[in-house]
Structures are given as structure tokens and as C-alpha cells.
Amino acid sequence: MSYKDLLLSFKRKSLTNQLVIIFAVIMLVPLLALMYDIFFASQTDRVIFLDKEQRLTALVKSTNLELSIKLDSLGIEPEHISSTLLHNEFTQVVEPYIPSNSGIRFGLYVPLTDKITVLGFLHNYRNLSPEEETLREREIFDNTKSGLVAAEMGNEPLFRISGSLDDQVVEYISPVVVKGKVVAVMWAGERLNPFFYQSSFYRKLLRYFTLGVLALVMIATLRTIKNITSGVDRLKQGLHRMENDIHHLLPEMSGELGQVARAVNRMAVSLTQKEKLEDQLRQSEHLIALGRLVTGVAHELRNPIGIIKTLVELMKQEYSQMTGIEEFTRAIDEQVERQDMVIQELLDFGRPTKVAIKECSINDLIMGVLSFSAAMLRKQKVKVQLQLDNKLPKILADTEKLKQVFVNIIVNAAEAMPAGGLLEITTSQTDEMIIINMSDTGEGISEEEMLKIFDPFYTTKEAGTGLGLSISYQSIKLHGGMIEVDSVPNKGAAFIIKLPIIS
Structure with a gap:
């Protein structure tokens, strides 16, 4: 279908459909931009998390394997391995990895004693006192315990995000297995750059805000379209009734449609007044012509009526002694008076004084x-x-x-x-x-x-x-x-x- 065919098809549609199509086209652009942003941002986040997951997974797997081999080589049954031995062996295995992996925190959790060992820092700006170190380990344990317990119970490694909104840590947690039994849980965590999760947070906030604005614009636009189309329908119905009855005025409306309705009403009133004046003019012309005819007829009728009245008077005088003549002359007088009254009305109508x-x-x-x-x-x-x-x-x-x-x-x-x-x-x-x-x-x-x-x-x-x-x-x-x-x-x-x- 060519461009001209599309344009012609658009023009043939009703006003409501035209407005809806225009609105849909306008809204499609920001919606596509928003969808692209959501897809691109999600892909960016996925790449970042995938990189960190691969790095942490590799570190935990290598250190976990080394620790499991050392513990297994000791020939001690899993239930007889002490927490002190676990912490010492963990420290020996992990300490060589700390200098080359700054910003990564390693930890070991021993379920029997419910204690942890933490090596490395996510960010270390100064040396901590023993009290601060204890408080640090307690906070780390509180934030990580749910993941540690889940890995221990499921005997499966997991990758997750922990911490608060302004201090998020990605962690890879893996159980330490000796002779098929979980004796500890090892993990490694890396702090997310504050800029990353802050920008991610504000980006999400911006998306929701944009979606909210688009929803409000959509509701307002649809409401406006409905008001316009309903107003146009009212105008169409009013004009249709006005075609059959010019005295039927359009209803009161607001805005530009109201101005159109008032202008049409003024035109209809003017046409009504003009029609009324034309009717009065036609009636006046008709009355003038008819008045001339009536005046002539009345004059022609008055002469024979006058003769009849004179003859009746003569009959009363000459035939007064005849029986019944008075009754006949009285009836003639009544009819003559009635006709004379009608003639006078005709004269009053045809020749107004x-x-x-x-x-x-x-x-x-x-x-x-x-x-x-x-x-x-x-x-x-x-x-x-x-x-x-x-x-x-x-x-x-x-x-x-x-x-x-x-x-x-x-x-x-x-x-x-x-x-x-x-x-x-x-x-x-x-x-x-x-x-x-x-x-x-x-x-x-x-x-x-x-x-x-x-x-x-x-x-x-x-x-x-x-x-x-x-x-x-x-x-x-x-x-x-x-x-x-x-x-x-x-x-x-x-x-x-x-x-x-x-x-």
C-alpha cells in the first residue's frame, strides 16, 4: 500500500479513530525508547554480575578444592574435625590469594560452633581494633548467615546479593565437603561500586517515573479525545435535529466547540427571524391583494342588499294587511342585517381606516x-x-x-x-x-x-x-x-x- 493510499485511508476514518491513531504514534516513540533503555540496562547489569560471578566462582572453587584435599589428606573423620583445625587450614589456603584479590572478602563458616573466620577486606581504609574487628565479623555474619545456612542445608553453591541499599555485596557461597559430609561453608564476596547500584536505583526510579508520566498522559489524552468526540457527536446530533427543525438550537458546550455551537445558534436565530419576516411580508402582500378583491366584492354586494332593504320597506307598507307578511319581512330583515354585518367586516378587512x-x-x-x-x-x-x-x-x-x-x-x-x-x-x-x-x-x-x-x-x-x-x-x-x-x-x-x- 502506497503513502497516498495510507493517507486517504486515514482521512476516511472517523475523528475518534484519527485521534487514537495520532495518539498511538506519539506514544510509541517514548515507549520504544523506554523499552530499549530497560533492555540495554538489563544487559549491562547482567554482564557486570556475570563477570563478578565468574571471578568469585573461580576463586571459591579453587580454594574450596584445595581446602577439601588438605582436610581429606589428614585422614580424620568429618565428625572429628575441630573448628580450630578448619579455621587454621582455611587461613593457610586463602592467605596467598588475598594480596592479588584486593577488594574481595573470604570467609569460612563452621556450623557446629556457629562461628566464622573472615579474611580480606571489601574496603580497608585503616587498621581495626579488636573490638571493631569483632563487631565487623558479627555484622558480616548477620548479613551472610541466611545464605550460609541455605548452602549448608542444600549442599549446593549459590550466588546472591546481600547488604543494604547503599552498600551491596555480591557473594558466591559453596559448602566444604569431606567424605560426602558438609563440615563448613566457604564464601567470597565483592562489594559493588556505589555508583553502579545508585545509578541502577535511580535508573529504575526514572523508569517508573516515566511510566507513571506516560500513564497520566495516556489517561489525560484519552479523556480529552473522549470529550472532543462526545462534543462532536453532540454537535452532529444537534445539527441533524436542526435540519428538521430550525428552531431547535444546539446545546451549550465549553471550549472551541462551544464557540462553534453558539455561532451556529446565532445563525439559526437569524435565519428564524429572517424566515419570520419573510412570512410576515408574504402575508402582508397576500392581505393587500386580497383586501382589494374583498373591497370590490363588498361594494358589489352592498348595492343589491340596499335594494332588497328598500323593497322590504315597500312590502311592509303596501302589503301590511296581508296575513303572514310581517313574519316574512322580519326573516328577510334578519338575513339582510346579517349580510350587511358580513359586508362591513369585509370592508373593514379590505380597506382598514x-x-x-x-x-x-x-x-x-x-x-x-x-x-x-x-x-x-x-x-x-x-x-x-x-x-x-x-x-x-x-x-x-x-x-x-x-x-x-x-x-x-x-x-x-x-x-x-x-x-x-x-x-x-x-x-x-x-x-x-x-x-x-x-x-x-x-x-x-x-x-x-x-x-x-x-x-x-x-x-x-x-x-x-x-x-x-x-x-x-x-x-x-x-x-x-x-x-x-x-x-x-x-x-x-x-x-x-x-x-x-x-x-
Whole structure:
């Protein structure tokens, strides 16, 4: 596989796999260096110990063989060989080797008397007093006894390291055998250079420290990779949901991913606002065109309705003595009045009059509307709950148009609660707007209906014209405000009106 194929394969992998591969490559270099150091150092230590072992083995074997031959030549049974004889013969055999093997300590241990003889020094900087010599032999015996006993019991030579951390001695221990029986144990020891075992100690310490640092770096890196990949997954899931619903914003995140998420959210909000403005513009253009058509139709309908009203008046005068004529003319009058009301609504929608501006209080307008709507609300068993902000400033508005808006919303709310319910009206303000919120506990409005609720002639009522909310929407727009609806089916609906505060 070529370099380009490897690079292309790497790019096709997921972000998680890419990070893991990069991390593995980065960690491989120090790990290989550490493994090489461990192998090289172990080989160095092995060579040093092997050299000392061979040297000590050769010395002990030669002196042990010479001592065994001398003892055997005496013709004494092993159990009758005294400790004094052993120590004397050992001294005669070993003393010639001491001058040529400075730094090596020879010793003999006699199990029957539990005593040792030590010849030579690992390091001899001065002559020792008898007391110091005795103390030295006792310390040597304490440090070496376990190995001596092991060699005696096993009747096998052994190589080991004894002493403390800052004063280590390598020793070769071998039993002295006469006629198949162990009569003593001989050993030779050489002190390790302090630099060797100190450097070995610090080298091991450095290895463990390096391994610990690598482990911490590995844990931290894996945790970072997990955080990054989980954040990217959250972004991917959020963007996927945003594809289906632009109003669904990405979750809050920290770091650079959080900055990306916030930037995407700002873009989504901007797109939502732009989409909303475009919808309002389309609706306004649609309303303008429809208003022109409706105005013409209303004028055409008003003329024949006027003629019908005139003919009914003539019928009342000329045929007043005919039986049943009053019943017929009354029915015609009712239908004419109803059609005349519909025509007036069409004219109000198609040719909205200019607002008659004057200073007014929103709270007073709401209380005035509720006063003449109280009987209807009681009949519908609707309870009204008010939360009016007493600090609302007065605004410039057309009071009659605002009353008509409030009446339309209140009537619709009461009709949405045929079995009674709660109508909550609140007022509040921001720096630039007065906000009126009218919410009910009625049947609610479906999401599909909310998209059409302000469209002219759209209604869910059997006898409705579908112009009430359209006229209300138009009236609020004439005031430079906006009207919105929020609803959950079977849990009620809320109409939010926002009117600008104009000085």
C-alpha cells in the first residue's frame, strides 16, 4: 500500500479513530525508547554480575578444592574435625590469594560452633581494633548467615546479593565437603561500586517515573479525545435535529466547540427571524391583494342588499294587511342585517381606516372590555384572573381598534372553553414594548392551525367568517406592534400582543 493510499485511508476514518491513531504514534516513540533503555540496562547489569560471578566462582572453587584435599589428606573423620583445625587450614589456603584479590572478602563458616573466620577486606581504609574487628565479623555474619545456612542445608553453591541499599555485596557461597559430609561453608564476596547500584536505583526510579508520566498522559489524552468526540457527536446530533427543525438550537458546550455551537445558534436565530419576516411580508402582500378583491366584492354586494332593504320597506307598507307578511319581512330583515354585518367586516378587512391616535392606558382598555363582556363570561362559566402592571406608561393608540382586538381574543377564548375554564390576562413592559398576554385553558390550537390562524376566511367555527383574527392582526400591525400565538393542544392557548411605547 502506497503513502497516498495510507493517507486517504486515514482521512476516511472517523475523528475518534484519527485521534487514537495520532495518539498511538506519539506514544510509541517514548515507549520504544523506554523499552530499549530497560533492555540495554538489563544487559549491562547482567554482564557486570556475570563477570563478578565468574571471578568469585573461580576463586571459591579453587580454594574450596584445595581446602577439601588438605582436610581429606589428614585422614580424620568429618565428625572429628575441630573448628580450630578448619579455621587454621582455611587461613593457610586463602592467605596467598588475598594480596592479588584486593577488594574481595573470604570467609569460612563452621556450623557446629556457629562461628566464622573472615579474611580480606571489601574496603580497608585503616587498621581495626579488636573490638571493631569483632563487631565487623558479627555484622558480616548477620548479613551472610541466611545464605550460609541455605548452602549448608542444600549442599549446593549459590550466588546472591546481600547488604543494604547503599552498600551491596555480591557473594558466591559453596559448602566444604569431606567424605560426602558438609563440615563448613566457604564464601567470597565483592562489594559493588556505589555508583553502579545508585545509578541502577535511580535508573529504575526514572523508569517508573516515566511510566507513571506516560500513564497520566495516556489517561489525560484519552479523556480529552473522549470529550472532543462526545462534543462532536453532540454537535452532529444537534445539527441533524436542526435540519428538521430550525428552531431547535444546539446545546451549550465549553471550549472551541462551544464557540462553534453558539455561532451556529446565532445563525439559526437569524435565519428564524429572517424566515419570520419573510412570512410576515408574504402575508402582508397576500392581505393587500386580497383586501382589494374583498373591497370590490363588498361594494358589489352592498348595492343589491340596499335594494332588497328598500323593497322590504315597500312590502311592509303596501302589503301590511296581508296575513303572514310581517313574519316574512322580519326573516328577510334578519338575513339582510346579517349580510350587511358580513359586508362591513369585509370592508373593514379590505380597506382598514387610519388609526385615530390618542393617549390611552392599556389597563383601562382591558378593564373596559371586561366590563361589557362580564355577562357573556359568566354565562360561559369563565373565570378571569388579572395580573396588570400598574406602572405601565400610557401609549398613543386607536382605542376602538384595540378594544375590537381584545374583544375578538376574549370571545374566542370563551368559545374555546364550552365547559368553563380560566382566562388569565397579564400586562408587562420592556424598554420599548408593552406586552399583553391573554391565555386560556381551553381546547388549544394544533400546530397546523397556528400557521393559518391569522389568514383571512380561515375558521373552525360553523358560523364564523374567519375575519376576526385577521382584522385583529391588521389592527396591531397598524400600531407598529405584533401579535403571536402559543398553544399546546388540550392545554389551552395564549395570545401575546406587543405594542410599541411611543413618546
